[in-house]
Amino acid sequence: MLVVISTSGDSENAVRAVLVAKEKGLFTVGYLGGKGKGGRLGELVDVPVVLGAHDTATVQAGHLVLTHTICGLVEEALFPKKAIFLDRDGTLIANRHYGSDPDGIELLDGVVEGLRKLRAAGYRLVLVSNQSGVARGYFDEGAVARMHDRLQRMLNRHGAALDGLEYCPHHPEGIAPPYAVECACRKPAPGMLRRAARKHGVNLSASWMVGDIEADVEAGRRAGTRTVLVGPETAQPPPDYRAEDFAAAVHHILEVTEEVPGSTESAASFRP
DSSP states (O other): EEEEEEESSHHHHHHHHHHHHHHHTEEEEEOOOESSTTHHHHHHHEEEEEOOOOSSHHHHHHHHHHHHHHHHHHHHHOEEEEEEOOOOOOBBBOOTTTOGGGGGGGGGGTHHHHHHHHTTTTEEEEEEEEEETTTTTOOOOOHHHHHHHHHHHHHTTTTTOOOOOEEEEOOOOOOOOOTTSOSSSTTTTSSSHHHHHHTTTTTGGGGGEEEESHHHHHHHHHHHHHHHHHEEEEOOOOOEEEEESSHHHHHHHHHHOOTTTTSSSOOOOOOO
């Protein structure tokens, strides 16, 4: 397919390109302007899209809007899935100091109901958690697996199981040689989010990162998601939204998801 862009609809180089394209059997589309039906190109192309403004600036601005609209439709067609990336400690469960005891998992208020609402809205639910306790020698990866298995079983009983679980066992100040490294997955680096997006076919720009510390916000920002910071911590640059608790975070995400394009986003926001 050939797409030609001509503000007047009469650009000689574009006309010649369309004539050659038609000889070769290509399908042709014209982003056109000017009065009438888009000039000579309006009669030549298979699909003329004519912006009937009289000035060049308005026509070209309209062409930009059209281009972004098409890009958005292609992105949705290729990457239709959206996700909520979720920190673990302090966001989904009570924060224990390097917690590794499955029996000590305590789901925070509003988490189960919130996860169910997000799933019903079409979001994948993916945990992304820093677990530097492995690198520091406090516990091994088996302990992380047991924690996550218990968490999944607790959530599954309520129909709120996660679609994916990613964790980073690394830390440059660790003592366990395989893990005592600088990596691309430890938040605030975006590696875990990008890895999960590839696994699940997720469109990062349609997704959210929800966490309780600055590193969570920065990881989401670097990955290209929108961000929500839960609780009293601060972050620079600031998140897209600050929420008092998990329920408030979910409420905001769903409010934005359901908004009609062009409407004004809710200005309500938690300020400690």
